[in-house]
Amino acid sequence: MISNKQNGDQSLSYQGTSPDEITLLDAAKEVGYTFLDRNSDTIFLNILGRNQNYKLLQKIEFTADRKKMSIIVQDCISGNIILFCKGADFAIFDKLSSSID
Numbered sequence: 604m605i606s607n608k609q610n611g612d613q614s615l616s617y618q619g620t621s622p623d624e625i626t627l628l629d630a631a632k633e634v635g636y637t638f639l640d641r642n643s644d645t646i647f648l649n650i651l652g653r654n655q656n657y658k659l660l661q662k663i664e665f666t667a668d669r670k671k672m673s674i675i676v677q678d679c680i681s682g683n684i685i686l687f688c689k690g691a692d693f694a695i696f697d698k699l700s701s702s703i704d
Contacts, residue, residue: 627689646676660684670694 628638639647639654646657657676665672671690678685688695 623689645679655680657685665690 631638635651637649639649641647641659644659646659648655648657656679658679659674660677661673661675663669663673663675669690671688671694673686673688675684675686677683688698
């Protein structure tokens, strides 16, 4: 699945494995999180007008059993490690906690 979007003078081409991935990128862009590019180990984003780079540490593919896809990234400036997940609501909500240890 490919979606071509205009970003100022640039035409960006997003590739995703499903229409849901393209919709997620489009929705994120509407609230200030824009995918710029990616190579084998780095993801380039513009977040609320500021360019940020994340080193891809691990990609855990979607499976029918997990019902979600996850990536673990490291912020190239702060060194913070972040987990991003997308998937079925029930698969994500079951893993959330209301408290932080």
